[in-house]
Amino acid sequence: MSEPKKTPAAGGRASTKKELPEHFKAYKHVWVFVEQERGQVHPVSWELLGAGRKLADKLGVELAAVVLGAEGETVRHAVAESFCYGADLAYVVADPVLTDYRNEAYTAAMTTLVNTYKPEILLLGATTLGRDLAGAVATTLLTGLTADSTELDVDADGSLAATRPTFGGSLLCTIYTLNYRPQMATVRPRVMSMPERVEKPVGKVIEHPLGVVEADIVTKVLNFIPDRDSSKSNLAYADVVVAGGMGLGSPENFQLVRQLALTIGAEYGCSRPLVQKGWVTSDRQIGQTGKTIRPRLYIAAGISGAIQHRVGVEGADLIVAINTDKNAPIFDFAHVGLITDAVRFLPALTEAFKKRLSAHSTDKLAS
Amino acid sequence: MHIVVCIKQVPDSAQIRVHPVTNTIMRQGVPTIINPYDLFALEEAMRLRDKFGGEVTVLTMGPPSAEDSLRKALTFGVDRAVLLTDRFFAGSDTLATSFALATAISKIGETWGKPDIVFTGKQTIDGDTAQVGPGIAKRLGLMQVTYVAKVAEYDGEERTVTLERRAEGGTQVLKSSLPCLIAMLEGTNEIRRGTMADALRGARAEIVKWSAKDAGVEDLTKCGLKGSPTIVKRVFAPSPRAEKAQMIEVPEGASLADALIDDIFKRQPNLEPDLTALARGF
Ligand SMILES: Cc1cc2nc3c(=O)[nH]c(=O)nc-3n(C[C@H](O)[C@H](O)[C@H](O)COP(=O)(O)OP(=O)(O)OC[C@H]3O[C@@H](n4cnc5c(N)ncnc54)[C@H](O)[C@@H]3O)c2cc1C
Numbered sequence: 001m002s003e004p005k006k007t008p009a010a011g012g013r014a015s016t017k018k019e020l021p022e023h024f025k026a027y028k029h030v031w032v033f034v035e036q037e038r039g040q041v042h043p044v045s046w047e048l049l050g051a052g053r054k055l056a057d058k059l060g061v062e063l064a065a066v067v068l069g070a071e072g073e074t075v076r077h078a079v080a081e082s083f084c085y086g087a088d089l090a091y092v093v094a095d096p097v098l099t100d101y102r103n104e105a106y107t108a109a110m111t112t113l114v115n116t117y118k119p120e121i122l123l124l125g126a127t128t129l130g131r132d133l134a135g136a137v138a139t140t141l142l143t144g145l146t147a148d149s150t151e152l153d154v155d156a157d158g159s160l161a162a163t164r165p166t167f168g169g170s171l172l173c174t175i176y177t178l179n180y181r182p183q184m185a186t187v188r189p190r191v192m193s194m195p196e197r198v199e200k201p202v203g204k205v206i207e208h209p210l211g212v213v214e215a216d217i218v219t220k221v222l223n224f225i226p227d228r229d230s231s232k233s234n235l236a237y238a239d240v241v242v243a244g245g246m247g248l249g250s251p252e253n254f255q256l257v258r259q260l261a262l263t264i265g266a267e268y269g270c271s272r273p274l275v276q277k278g279w280v281t282s283d284r285q286i287g288q289t290g291k292t293i294r295p296r297l298y299i300a301a302g303i304s305g306a307i308q309h310r311v312g313v314e315g316a317d318l319i320v321a322i323n324t325d326k327n328a329p330i331f332d333f334a335h336v337g338l339i340t341d342a343v344r345f346l347p348a349l350t351e352a353f354k355k356r357l358s359a360h361s362t363d364k365l366a367s
Numbered sequence: 368m369h370i371v372v373c374i375k376q377v378p379d380s381a382q383i384r385v386h387p388v389t390n391t392i393m394r395q396g397v398p399t400i401i402n403p404y405d406l407f408a409l410e411e412a413m414r415l416r417d418k419f420g421g422e423v424t425v426l427t428m429g430p431p432s433a434e435d436s437l438r439k440a441l442t443f444g445v446d447r448a449v450l451l452t453d454r455f456f457a458g459s460d461t462l463a464t465s466f467a468l469a470t471a472i473s474k475i476g477e478t479w480g481k482p483d484i485v486f487t488g489k490q491t492i493d494g495d496t497a498q499v500g501p502g503i504a505k506r507l508g509l510m511q512v513t514y515v516a517k518v519a520e521y522d523g524e525e526r527t528v529t530l531e532r533r534a535e536g537g538t539q540v541l542k543s544s545l546p547c548l549i550a551m552l553e554g555t556n557e558i559r560r561g562t563m564a565d566a567l568r569g570a571r572a573e574i575v576k577w578s579a580k581d582a583g584v585e586d587l588t589k590c591g592l593k594g595s596p597t598i599v600k601r602v603f604a605p606s607p608r609a610e611k612a613q614m615i616e617v618p619e620g621a622s623l624a625d626a627l628i629d630d631i632f633k634r635q636p637n638l639e640p641d642l643t644a645l646a647r648g649f
Contacts, residue, residue: 037535101534102541103501103511127535132513135501139465144596147461147496161600167378167493173602180596218510222529223540239641265645282554288495296635307605318635320627321612330612336630337612340623352624357646 020179027181030056031119032087033110034065035129036078037101038224043194043237044125045078046085048187050195051152052123053086058154062088064119068109070099079205084197089204091117097214100221101129107136108212114141116208119182121160123152126186134186144177145184150191150311160185169288169311190236190292190315233267233283240266241295241316243286244274245309247302247323247342251279256346257301263350264357269293271303287312301342305330322346368421368523370412371472371482372445373503374405376429376436377493401436404488406558407551412486413444413559415521422446424475424482428456428467434574441569443561448572449475453579455587460595461494465502467590471582472507483523485509485548497550504548512543513550 032052034045049065056063065082069075071094079090093109110133114122122137124130126148138145146162150172153161160183163174177183235241242264244257254274261268269286270279286293288308294315301322303309310333313319321334322342331337338345378397386393401409412423425440427433428451437448451471459467476482485507490497497513504511512530516538520529523545532539533552561569579590588594615630617623632639 040536042535100539103513107505128514128533129535131497132501132511135461135496135498135513136505136511138498139462139502139505142462142596144460144462145496145498146597147494147498165605166495166602169605171602172605174600175597176600177597219512219541219543221539222542224534224537225540226537240638263646264642289492296638297631311605318631319612320631332611334612335634336627337614338623338627339614345623348622349624349627352622352628353642354646356625356628357643 020181024179024181027118027120029061029064029117029119030059030121031064031066031091031114031123031182032082033122033124033130033133034067034078034082034090035125035127036067036069036074037129039074041074041078041081042125042127042129042189044127044130044187044189046081046197047189047192047194048123048125049082049085049087051187051192052121053195055121055152055154055160056088059120059158061120064088065090066110066113067092067094068098068106069094070096080202081197083200083203085195086198087203089206092205092207093210094207095210097210097212097217100224101132102217102219102221103132103136104217104219105210105212106133107140109210110137111140112211113208114182117206120158122182122184124184124186126188130186134184138184141182143180143182143184144175145186146175146177147186149185149187152185152187159183165288165311169307188292190294193294193315235267235269235284235286236291236293238267238293238295240264240297240299241269241286241293242266242299242301243269243271243303244301244342245271245303246273247304249302249343251277253343254279256343256350260299260346260350260353263353266295266297266299271306271309300330300334301346303330304328305333368416368419368483368521369476369480370416370421370423370484370486371475372405372408372412372423372425372440372486373468373472373499374409374425374427374436374440374488375402375491375493376400376427376433377402377491399432399435401439402488402491402493404490404492404551404553406488407553407555408486408488408549409440409443409445410556410558411518411549411551412484414556415484415518416446419521419523421483422479424449424479426451426468426471426475428452428459428464428471431576434576437574438569441572441574442566443559443569444565447479447575449575449577451577451579451582453590455579455584455590458592458595459590460597461496461498461502462596463590463592463594465499465506466594467579467582467584468499469503469506470584471577472503474577474581474583477583481546483545484528485546487548487550489514489550489552500548500550507546507548510543510545510547512541512547514552515549516552516555518549 035042065087149162151163298316319334321330487500514533517531
């Protein structure tokens, strides 16, 4: 009764022949939910358009962006940008009821669109909003949903194959939704790479009415309290990340990580035990149950490299690991390793970077 | 008030081992625990009950051994425990699971009074999907609020709740109506130890055991493998990276820090000008 299921049971079912019921055969095209709130499109939407483009090309179908929100500049901008990130067309439900995210209204908008225009694949970001919406939409439509996929592909007969980590990342499994439509999946931010933005004119836009009025919606938003700037981290999208783990030994020593990060303009992060101990806030946790990162440079100090941590950092271009134990699992996937005491080494590295970067800039200025 | 809390018994995944040949989870000897995320839901439910009066019923679907988790919940101080167990439920995905739980919650409502709130944890540690809560809400027509950090107000007369919900970039303060489903965020409270009296009562209390039929499931094709639109086609271990990390060697007379920086900039040439620009305050 676990989800996903055990292999032996699944094996039997997987071998059953695929017979898509007649009424699902009309379902075509790939849709991506373009998530926007308070004037901002979540970048995971563009990452999904990139992934969706590949699926649509393989299937020989169209890629559509789905934009929901209050009529206005934000929706117009989201639609226009969707075309630059690869969409062939956009479905738009613009209504003041959709100003703030509320499950009832968004579920109504999405299910109406799906029932009317019938996509075969529907992708959403695995954000707080996307996960809340996806679960409700899948149940309403009585279809399958694969959460937190890390790989999407279509197989020879056109079915979506969504691969996701399971059991805390110790295994991967590939999940299909064979006899139901649409095939739904969510993907965490930064798991897919950002596609290149290509300037394009706005293409075909299909507007659809919401069909629900404010009086129908029970839940009211009383207030929105934005996170304080100081606690806002851009960890998932940072170019350079420095992180510390239990090897640092104390919350005071974690300051060494923050100092290095500050010096080189990086974001700082940590492994899970530091959050559990209350040394670092949870929005800084990297890994399976924290953030996925894809920086150009990742420096991990005193982190053993457990599988749950590894899955969150594997997309980094360059991984540097600092650890006293030459057998630490992090050296199995880091590109560069240093076997040394991080507590002593980090201040030296910070100083060396300071010198290097400032020396470099004066060189340049002088020339 | 009547609150139902849905919990799941999960393998303690810190101790999970994968069979090197068959790639299946070796469950034997792996201890099980209450899904850690569910503890926040349990505690929030008991706090509300302590403040406003009423009962907390805890519900789980699982094998007969899931009784252990219910027993544990009883020692924390919940009032009643229901185990939904039947071979027809085996192989359920999130849709089939939410169908089974929703049906059982209806039955709980008929038997002990309609619940005002159904709680779940944010997600489980073995499945990680966060889909069962929304699934239950939709099946039962409950207002759905996930990632809830705090139940700020509860008004049994007016039938409303005010909730603080974690959203992207901030906290949403929502007013919704009862009955509702709340998926609690982690780190929002700390599970109580339970009093001596709770422990004694919990150890003796009877656990209600329902089969699919007992719970009122009429259509067995909506359960288990049959009722699951998703299928797991392949389970495999993550592939190891071909090469191990290259260890930095310190050249004569240079420091380890400088050697590392040289190596980083050699591998990522564009980083040097970019970091320099940052350091200069651009
Ligand atoms: C369901 C589940 C989800 C999880 N999700 C996450 C997650 O999202 N993110 C995450 O990070 N973890 C996660 N974990 C925890 C994970 O399994 C590991 O326990 C955790 O990543 C270990 O953290 P660590 O490397 O900091 O500590 P440890 O494993 O204790 O490693 C400390 C390392 O520091 C080294 N060291 C010691 N002293 C020094 C020194 N002076 N200088 C340099 N190195 C030193 C040691 O050799 C060791 O390798 C999860 C676990 C479970 C069960």
